Amino acid sequence: MLVWYDWPAIYQPYYNYAIYSLLGATLLVNVYLIRDLVLLNRIPLFNTKKHIIALLYLIGSSLFLALIPDVVEEYKPELLIGIFSIIWVNDSFAYITGKNFGKHKLLERISPKKTIEGFLGGLAMALLAGVALHYYVGVYGLWQWIVLAFIVAFFGTIGDLIQSKIKRQAAVKDSGSIMPGMEVSLIGWTVLYLQHHLLIYFSQYSTMFHKEGTISILIGIAVAGMLTAIATQIDMPNWLSYTLIALGLVFLIIILQFFRNPKRATILDDKTIVSPVDGKVVVIEKVPENEYFKGERLMISVFMSPINVHVTRYPIGGKVSYSKYHPGKYLVAWHPKASEENERTTVVVDHKNGKQVMHRQIAGALAKRIVNYAVENNDVAQGSESGFIKFGSRVDVYLPIDTPVNVELNQKVKGGITVLAQF
The missing domain is CATH 2.70.70.10 (Glucose Permease (Domain IIA))
Incomplete structure (x- = not known):
């Protein structure tokens, strides 16, 4: 008879297949939601396939949140505390910056109160929080915390916009009326749900980036961000929007891969x-x-x-x-x-x-x-x-x-x- 501690080893291949299949399906649904957020007035999945949103957008992404400690092979409460801290810093400073300095709307037809200045203020402070967490928490290297903070701030904002669009489409103010039992937490559950499957992938497969690439990587992130902002904020043909976003991503990927610094286990041998x-x-x-x-x-x-x-x-x-x-x-x-x-x-x-x-x-x-x-x-x-x-x-x-x-x-x-x- 099988005992509990034997299961992971025996069923590991099947477990991996299931997790990666769910990861792929969840990412696909999120890609469709992001596309619908930018290009369409309504989200078709919400009208016809609510169960897909519930299963893959909410439950699926929540599962990857629970799996994050397993990625680092041992339970690290500091990791989850750090992620929640970045979310809190991003949300708080996005609100403070937007309220005091916000003049340009981020996506007014979906969320009238969100501003570009607020988004950038939250992003900047989230990156600084990532740097601080590297020195005070550890677990990850400096560049890993910076990239993680960028993922939290960038995709968290997209998640908030998707939630806002779903609420407007449903003509309700509270998300709990759309999916009973799914109340919105104070720090914004959508921020977590959209990003954590990306954090799983990032945590498992990311490599360190070389310190000599710091300026180049920041320039790459800025260029990709500007092209994405232009593509989504200015009225233009769809093919041109896709092209600008793709160019920004390709440019950033080229910079990241060039300055990657994989760990090498050299076998020390005097001969x-x-x-x-x-x-x-x-x-x-x-x-x-x-x-x-x-x-x-x-x-x-x-x-x-x-x-x-x-x-x-x-x-x-x-x-x-x-x-x-x-x-x-x-x-x-x-x-x-x-x-x-x-x-x-x-x-x-x-x-x-x-x-x-x-x-x-x-x-x-x-x-x-x-x-x-x-x-x-x-x-x-x-x-x-x-x-x-x-x-x-x-x-x-x-x-x-x-x-x-x-x-x-x-x-x-x-x-x-x-x-x-x-x-």
């Missing part, structure tokens, strides 16, 4: 030399190295496309004996002269076996900024961050001539994971 970056091996040859070694070395060159992770990691552990930045040109990264004429940084690490390994960050045609964290005489760990290069480039690794190579030309490698060579 291995790991790839410093993600990319493709484009050169394996003996070359003269004239800056530091003043002699011939074995060079392995890894080219990074704009879609690769651009964090640079130390290929070996040891002490940094040389670190220097060189301003220069911005030739394409695969140009033969790029390693000598382009903007670049050169770092040499002394291994405890007495051998030295150099890696050189080289800017490409798009990469206009190289960041180097290496400081001479510092001890560094294999696979830890050495720097960052923006928007496509390459990294050359210089090894002793007799070093056995473990990779081939055109092989794809992962920074901190793939073994390039061995001592």
